[in-house]
Amino acid sequence: MLEEQREVGAVLARLSHTMTNPSVPWLRDNRVPAVVAAVIDNDLPAIRVLLQFENGSAYPVDECFGIDGLNALHVAARDGCEICMVILLSFGASACVLNSRGRSAAWLAAGAGQASCLLLLLDAGCDQEGRSSGVLKTMSLTDSEGRSPALVAATYGRTDCIRLLIE
DSSP, X not given: OHHHHHHHHHHHHHHHHHHTOTTOTXXXXXXXXXXXXXXXXXXXXXXXXXXXXXXXXXXOTTOXXXXXXXXXXXXXXXXXXXXXXXXXXXXXXXXXXXOTTSOOHHHHHHHHTXXXXXXXXXXXXXXXXXXXXXXXXXXXXXXXXXXXXXXXXXXTTOHHHHHXXXX
16 A cells, blocks of 8 residues: 555656646646646556556546546547557546537547547447448537537548548
């Protein structure tokens, strides 16, 4: 137990600069959850330590934060960190959690053109029926502005993502 506490303490010290960075534009209270900070820093060992030793209680994998209500999976999908996503999903992150604007991690991946991340989310079960239907309105969940992942991918010319969504 003491060893685990030391390891978590070392991870938190290493991530402190990201957790309290005032230049992160989407923060509401100028504090990033530790797991999200580890994703932002692409610190794979830190993600594992925080989720493994705390067993999700102190560092919940789906904790949302900031103005947009993003969680660690949203950030990883948007930023294209596929390995972070694999770790988060293995610790129980939900591929279908929506942020405060009604956007899933798949929506964010499609908008950012992160095709490999989008595929990972689709394979993790994020609206499989919509994916196989072959229609452009794939993944029927739309954001608060009425835009689906397919529409946002088309808007930004993310052709690889569009192909995944209409196959």
